[in-house]
Amino acid sequence: MKVVIVGAGAIGLLIGSYLSERNHEITYITRSTVQAEKLRLQGITLIQPNGEKVNTQVQAFTDFRLAPTEALWIVAVKFHQLTNLEKELQSLSLSTTLVFVQNGLAHLKWINRLKHQDIYIATIEHGAVKQDATTVLHKGVGLTKIAPHIMTSKAPIDISIFQTSFFQSEMVEDAYTIVLRKVVLNACINPITAILQIKNGELITNSHAFHLMKSIFEEILLSFPEISQTLTFEDVKELCVKTSQNYSSMLQDRLNHRKSEIESIVGVLLQMAATKERDLPLLRTLYYLVLALDEKGESFE
Numbered sequence: 001m002k003v004v005i006v007g008a009g010a011i012g013l014l015i016g017s018y019l020s021e022r023n024h025e026i027t028y029i030t031r032s033t034v035q036a037e038k039l040r041l042q043g044i045t046l047i048q049p050n051g052e053k054v055n056t057q058v059q060a061f062t063d064f065r066l067a068p069t070e071a072l073w074i075v076a077v078k079f080h081q082l083t084n085l086e087k088e089l090q091s092l093s094l095s096t097t098l099v100f101v102q103n104g105l106a107h108l109k110w111i112n113r114l115k116h117q118d119i120y121i122a123t124i125e126h127g128a129v130k131q132d133a134t135t136v137l138h139k140g141v142g143l144t145k146i147a148p149h150i151m152t153s154k155a156p157i158d159i160s161i162f163q164t165s166f167f168q169s170e171m172v173e174d175a176y177t178i179v180l181r182k183v184v185l186n187a188c189i190n191p192i193t194a195i196l197q198i199k200n201g202e203l204i205t206n207s208h209a210f211h212l213m214k215s216i217f218e219e220i221l222l223s224f225p226e227i228s229q230t231l232t233f234e235d236v237k238e239l240c241v242k243t244s245q246n247y248s249s250m251l252q253d254r255l256n257h258r259k260s261e262i263e264s265i266v267g268v269l270l271q272m273a274a275t276k277e278r279d280l281p282l283l284r285t286l287y288y289l290v291l292a293l294d295e296k297g298e299s300f301e
């Protein structure tokens with residue numbers, strides 16, 4: 001099957017490497033011509049959790065028009081980078097199936113501006129770090145959940161394409177439920193790791209970081225009790241353990257002087273709590289700390 005991945009960052013490279021194990025033809029849309037050229041020449045190098053290196057040949061372009069439209073398109077950019085892609089995504093045939101993999105909640109509303117017949121949402125519980133333009137380190141194995149957000153063509157995507165050695169996936173019914181679960185996981189993990197500059201595993205081994213993470217979880221649950229149906233604190237701990245060697249995507253943004261996803265992860269949760277006249281003071285403090293770090297950052301796109 002032909003698969004196009006928009007965004008050759010940590011997650012885009014990880015997904016492309018694993019999908020190609022099943023002989024899918026992978027094409028990347030990158031922002032820079034330099035990265036596209038490197039990907040075409042060198043392919044992707046994936047360093048698996050067992051240390052094994054796997055190289056995959058791929059196509060890569062900066063121009064959407066050079067990629068196949070009769071393909072599954074996976075959009076693997078950050079939420080705030082979607083705006084720049086709106087025109088190109090709108091220009092794709094309405095029968096092109098799209099999959100969005102962003103953390104946070106903001107993309108659910110944004111996606112509604114697209115008119116495509118089939119749009120899926122995926123939540124990814126892997127840890128991945130982009131080492132250079134063509135190399136990705138797989139830093140923690142988790143489950144990928146995929147759910148239809150808009151499905152009108154009656155031809156669901158074949159989930160087996162997302163099942164490979166270290167990349168297991170399951171199809172679920174409700175996109176909002178999985179995205180809400182994932183946003184709470186990220187709200188517990190990402191801001192603390194970004195502020196303290198620690199790996200996910202240190203949220204368990206550092207007693208004070210652990211206490212803070214647990215308090216954040218309990219605070220969120222007080223305002224959103226429905227979350228307890230899909231997420232327990234044991235799940236939060238388990239994700240920290242499974243991705244213990246990973247630098248959260250928010251910490252990677254900080255280390256690379258990139259804008260963080262604090263608005264689409266924590267900002268949206270704070271707004272949702274406000275509509276119920278609830279406040280999340282601990283989480284709000286972390287929100288302002290990450291915003292302050294963002295403002296201090298040297299360069300943003």
Ligand SMILES: NC(=O)C1=CN([C@@H]2O[C@H](COP(=O)(O)OP(=O)(O)OC[C@H]3O[C@@H](n4cnc5c(N)ncnc54)[C@H](OP(=O)(O)O)[C@@H]3O)[C@@H](O)[C@H]2O)C=CC1
Nearest residue numbers: 007008009010011029030031077081102103124127128249
């Ligand atoms: N990393 C992780 O462990 C995890 C990340 N996630 C989520 O996955 C999503 C992607 O994150 P991640 O891969 O880490 O982020 P990265 O910043 O590593 O990757 C984003 C990529 O998108 C590219 N991009 C941005 N704008 C465009 C554009 N207009 N056209 C083409 N490419 C573009 C960037 O290019 P350039 O390099 O040129 O800026 C970059 O390569 C985020 O929502 C994140 O929260 C979810 C689970 C785990």
Ligand SMILES: CC(C)(CO)C(=O)C(=O)O
Nearest residue numbers: 125126127243246248249
């Ligand atoms: C799964 C996890 C927590 C991996 O670090 C992540 O989603 C992120 O870093 O954004």
